[in-house]
Amino acid sequence: EAHQRGVTVNVLLDGIGVGYSWRKSDRALKKRGVNTARFLPAVSLTGIRFINLRNHRKILCVDGEVAYIGGMNVSKNNLVKASKHPIDDVHFKVTGPVIDQISKVFVEDWFFATGKRIQFPLFDLHKPRPEKSHPIVARVVQDGPDEYHNRIRWTLINALVCAQKSVKIITPYFIPDQTLMTSLHAAALRGVAVDIIVPAHSNIPFVDWVMEANFSRILEHGIRIYKNKRPFDHSKIVIIDDVWSFIGSTNWDARSLEFNFEINLECFDSSLNAQLTQLFNEKQKNAELVIEEEMSQLPIYKKIRNNLFRLFSPYL
16 A cells, blocks of 8 residues: 555565465565565575575664564464464564664665665654654664674673663573573572563474473573463563663574574663563463473473474574
């Protein structure tokens, strides 16, 4: 509809992600005249060697006025009433000068995928707008297996080092590497309350098995893990103390932190943290605390299965 109104629409789809639907989204859009491109196509003369490098970013930039960022894919599974397997998720509407940083990431990705530069309007600071709530200090942190490699991991590590009272994490997949796990344990040893919400059942069963294999070592030093019993929760949020939050596309696993192209928004604001903490608390009400004794009493075949798949953690 936007394209038919004369709006210039550019849709960039990951080369693997586009195959999640039997009816390829880019083909359907192209038939209607919408401009699309694939980021590292899965089948190409040059792309096959990069098949493990995926664009996991989920952003929408509109007119240089507003942007959307978070963990939500454009999927019918996010429409609860229209899906047999609904997905819980959180996405954020952003306005202000920081959206230029989000737009810049899209422009760079589009150039990488197509070799073409697109012009995108910048946020106009002088344009009159209705009064909104107080501004939030924020910046974009992008990551990928390129010049931005490991930026999100180091941002998380440094934020955990600075934690004084609490760390709250919501993530669909929690398979942190040793460095991140050590940072979480160090925070817990300092007396910081560390609470993590993961899905009771994700959309990838063997990832659930790997997470379960890690529960015992994660629970050391008082870290608490909750399994959310709602529909699969794909939200990705980190809340530290009453001032720092991290929202975006990154999961706590090797694929996100090593191989994927990701984008997160680092925010400093107490009122935003209060809202996110309320969201965390609501999800926690529907979650079940993981008890270490229950993990030790798992049937032997589950322990063998879980630890077997844990060997593949660096590739998940």
